[in-house]
Amino acid sequence: MSSSTASPTAPHKPGAAGDSADASANISNFKLDNGLEVVVIPDARTPVVTHMVWYKNGSADDPIGKSGIAHFLEHLMFKGTKNHPQGEFSDLVAELGGQENAFTSYDYTAYFQRIGKEHLETLMAFEADRMANLLLTDEVVSPERDVVLEERRMRTDNDPSAQLDEAVQAALFAHHPYGTPIIGWLHEIETLNREDALDYYRRFYTPENATLIVAGDVEAEDVLRLAKETYGKIPARAEPPRRNRTKEPPHRAHRLVSLSDEKVEQPAHERVFLVPSYKTAAPGEAEALETLAHMLGGGATSALYETLVVEEKFAVGAGAYYLGSAVDDTRLWVYATPAPDVSLEELDRAIDGVIRGFIEQPIDEDHLRRAKTRLVADAIYAQDSQASLARWYGEALATGLTIEDVAAWPERMEAVTAADVTAAARKWLDKRRAVTGFLLPADEEA
Amino acid sequence: MSSSTASPTAPHKPGAAGDSADASANISNFKLDNGLEVVVIPDARTPVVTHMVWYKNGSADDPIGKSGIAHFLEHLMFKGTKNHPQGEFSDLVAELGGQENAFTSYDYTAYFQRIGKEHLETLMAFEADRMANLLLTDEVVSPERDVVLEERRMRTDNDPSAQLDEAVQAALFAHHPYGTPIIGWLHEIETLNREDALDYYRRFYTPENATLIVAGDVEAEDVLRLAKETYGKIPARAEPPRRNRTKEPPHRAHRLVSLSDEKVEQPAHERVFLVPSYKTAAPGEAEALETLAHMLGGGATSALYETLVVEEKFAVGAGAYYLGSAVDDTRLWVYATPAPDVSLEELDRAIDGVIRGFIEQPIDEDHLRRAKTRLVADAIYAQDSQASLARWYGEALATGLTIEDVAAWPERMEAVTAADVTAAARKWLDKRRAVTGFLLPADEEA
Numbered sequence: 001m002s003s004s005t006a007s008p009t010a011p012h013k014p015g016a017a018g019d020s021a022d023a024s025a026n027i028s029n030f031k032l033d034n035g036l037e038v039v040v041i042p043d044a045r046t047p048v049v050t051h052m053v054w055y056k057n058g059s060a061d062d063p064i065g066k067s068g069i070a071h072f073l074e075h076l077m078f079k080g081t082k083n084h085p086q087g088e089f090s091d092l093v094a095e096l097g098g099q100e101n102a103f104t105s106y107d108y109t110a111y112f113q114r115i116g117k118e119h120l121e122t123l124m125a126f127e128a129d130r131m132a133n134l135l136l137t138d139e140v141v142s143p144e145r146d147v148v149l150e151e152r153r154m155r156t157d158n159d160p161s162a163q164l165d166e167a168v169q170a171a172l173f174a175h176h177p178y179g180t181p182i183i184g185w186l187h188e189i190e191t192l193n194r195e196d197a198l199d200y201y202r203r204f205y206t207p208e209n210a211t212l213i214v215a216g217d218v219e220a221e222d223v224l225r226l227a228k229e230t231y232g233k234i235p236a237r238a239e240p241p242r243r244n245r246t247k248e249p250p251h252r253a254h255r256l257v258s259l260s261d262e263k264v265e266q267p268a269h270e271r272v273f274l275v276p277s278y279k280t281a282a283p284g285e286a287e288a289l290e291t292l293a294h295m296l297g298g299g300a301t302s303a304l305y306e307t308l309v310v311e312e313k314f315a316v317g318a319g320a321y322y323l324g325s326a327v328d329d330t331r332l333w334v335y336a337t338p339a340p341d342v343s344l345e346e347l348d349r350a351i352d353g354v355i356r357g358f359i360e361q362p363i364d365e366d367h368l369r370r371a372k373t374r375l376v377a378d379a380i381y382a383q384d385s386q387a388s389l390a391r392w393y394g395e396a397l398a399t400g401l402t403i404e405d406v407a408a409w410p411e412r413m414e415a416v417t418a419a420d421v422t423a424a425a426r427k428w429l430d431k432r433r434a435v436t437g438f439l440l441p442a443d444e445e446a
Numbered sequence: 447m448s449s450s451t452a453s454p455t456a457p458h459k460p461g462a463a464g465d466s467a468d469a470s471a472n473i474s475n476f477k478l479d480n481g482l483e484v485v486v487i488p489d490a491r492t493p494v495v496t497h498m499v500w501y502k503n504g505s506a507d508d509p510i511g512k513s514g515i516a517h518f519l520e521h522l523m524f525k526g527t528k529n530h531p532q533g534e535f536s537d538l539v540a541e542l543g544g545q546e547n548a549f550t551s552y553d554y555t556a557y558f559q560r561i562g563k564e565h566l567e568t569l570m571a572f573e574a575d576r577m578a579n580l581l582l583t584d585e586v587v588s589p590e591r592d593v594v595l596e597e598r599r600m601r602t603d604n605d606p607s608a609q610l611d612e613a614v615q616a617a618l619f620a621h622h623p624y625g626t627p628i629i630g631w632l633h634e635i636e637t638l639n640r641e642d643a644l645d646y647y648r649r650f651y652t653p654e655n656a657t658l659i660v661a662g663d664v665e666a667e668d669v670l671r672l673a674k675e676t677y678g679k680i681p682a683r684a685e686p687p688r689r690n691r692t693k694e695p696p697h698r699a700h701r702l703v704s705l706s707d708e709k710v711e712q713p714a715h716e717r718v719f720l721v722p723s724y725k726t727a728a729p730g731e732a733e734a735l736e737t738l739a740h741m742l743g744g745g746a747t748s749a750l751y752e753t754l755v756v757e758e759k760f761a762v763g764a765g766a767y768y769l770g771s772a773v774d775d776t777r778l779w780v781y782a783t784p785a786p787d788v789s790l791e792e793l794d795r796a797i798d799g800v801i802r803g804f805i806e807q808p809i810d811e812d813h814l815r816r817a818k819t820r821l822v823a824d825a826i827y828a829q830d831s832q833a834s835l836a837r838w839y840g841e842a843l844a845t846g847l848t849i850e851d852v853a854a855w856p857e858r859m860e861a862v863t864a865a866d867v868t869a870a871a872r873k874w875l876d877k878r879r880a881v882t883g884f885l886l887p888a889d890e891e892a
Binding site for chain 1: 496510511603609610613617618620621625626631632633634690692693695696697698699700702703704705706707884
């Protein structure tokens, strides 16, 4: 029953195969008659498999007024089915020496296990059962709602930094549901009940809306056969579920969100730009944004770090990242922690200066080359983990990309030019469309 | 066909009868079998009647993704019915020497005529026909949508001050539909079609959802008889329409929205506080907020004007108002126009100082007495206009108040104490929950 909300702000970029063409060629991709997509990623180094089911619905698909239902249902998916009482599945995974997890994000909900490869069939039978036969009673729903409410109180309502993040995202998205927190608004979570959960389950938990990813020392035909015997038995829907989201109006005004609280000991600065995702961007634009974010704030050789921390000593930390995996327009974050006696206003102006450098001055070709090499290398290293490889493909497919998109990513990254980075900075790092967040101690209220 | 959007920011307070008990006693209130509420306000001074139908649905009841539909339908209500082709109603009103208008606000949509009293029956027959028999074809819907789009472009998209107001309200309401403009988001207006309009019409334009107000030299029993013969013929719904709105989460962070544009010649400052309405407030609290807003910024003897304009010369104009007529929690605005060479930051700090005066210092009893006297007197003077009297009652009833609430308003205002005003300022003028808007010329971008 380890159930966790995915960090909405963790940077995930589509993974890439080491020898990209080869690895992609080894990946198998099927569609069962009931619409379930099956992806098999060979990895023969250990006798372990990673088994994931990704549903193409996340918090941004929560019905209006029912925010938090995607995440709440993720919790409830551990409450047993018509065939297996609560705890049986999790206990079995533990007994067999496996690991499990689940996570809800804006665009997807996923269930994950790692286990010895001989147990794959068992996992698939249990997970397929859970896709179709969830059993919910008020006796399990109400206490679990209290668990989620407590999770929200602990993680957000008691943490000024999380409160600020929530207020910044709400300000960035005036209309699109990315402005609503994954976990939901407290007053709406309080109203979620068994019927809401079942309505949502019946709407989204269907084979047409799911992607099965199996990575490990397995043969594609074996996985396909097992998938047909388990998931394949679940009937298709007459009509597959659709995402139905409101679109954001154009933004023309900068918004500064200031939160001061006596619990704040270290002030902090963040700036969020509304930018296209890998799914919504023009060709090459998301890759340019990925590169730009890395050059701006990826590590100790980035422009923000070098300028603010090393040279000017305005900040003790600074960075940037691009949340490219998203179905709709997404976010590029810039953040910094001020040095003692530096005000957030001073820091803000210094950050403006670094960003202006990317807009007004030529891109350093050496820095660009290093950034691209590093991003592609990071992606390759990360594939060393079977689970992160599976996660990359799952996330990409769940946000509307294809296996080919993922496989061709290193190539597209290599193609990013200095002109592309400058163009991305000019077009998208426009403060008039951005939100800035100030986290302040109580006595420094803005 | 004079159709107009009501100004969302005009201060409207519930009206009050001159000799309040008497006037209220003279008002008649009926309910027809089909649910229509009928209010008759006697006014024998001229042989003129004011006839209004108020529907209890406004832009805040627009379905998600269909913003602007309430306002769009208001336009389309002038397009003819099964019985009367487009233009016949308006032409008749004009021929008979009458006036007509219509307006859409957050919480209601209303249709209005003023005409010689002998024509009341005719008006009622036409307006009742329009409640039940609207006829819409694509031929009239599409061009009218272009009219609305042009209205939006002219009034908002081409006006930085209106853009800022829109962004400020969107920032104030993270979740509640008051954050969506009455006219709708451009990209959603573009999608509104005949079927959307008819769905909305069928849902909300029903006798149970309407209030008929007739003011003038009429007898209540005559109006009731005519109402039965016209509106009374429209069948009731099985289930009356309901408002179904999302609630706002708690706010903990101040938001500063800055808009700079080359079209801006005069910078401006606004601050909006989220406060209870006459409908949502605890007893006496809305009246205290009304008084507080007037003392803060109602005219040349208000604290903001005296301090900022007269004494400190930081501003060339300043004011405040409370939008008390609202179904849900609403807004108290403070605004100022800086003097030349005064920055918005300086002005902002000066405004903070004036507000702090109300929170920290005793209320001037003389100022309080003058404010209450003036507010009640304004309400009495305004009743001199038959149309504004009718509008006050219509607005109050459409936002969930009663005739008794309106009639008792002067008495409740008289009861407001200095302690009430201080308590309201302390509780509600909390900057941490507010939004500030800066309107700036292009070269002074924040």
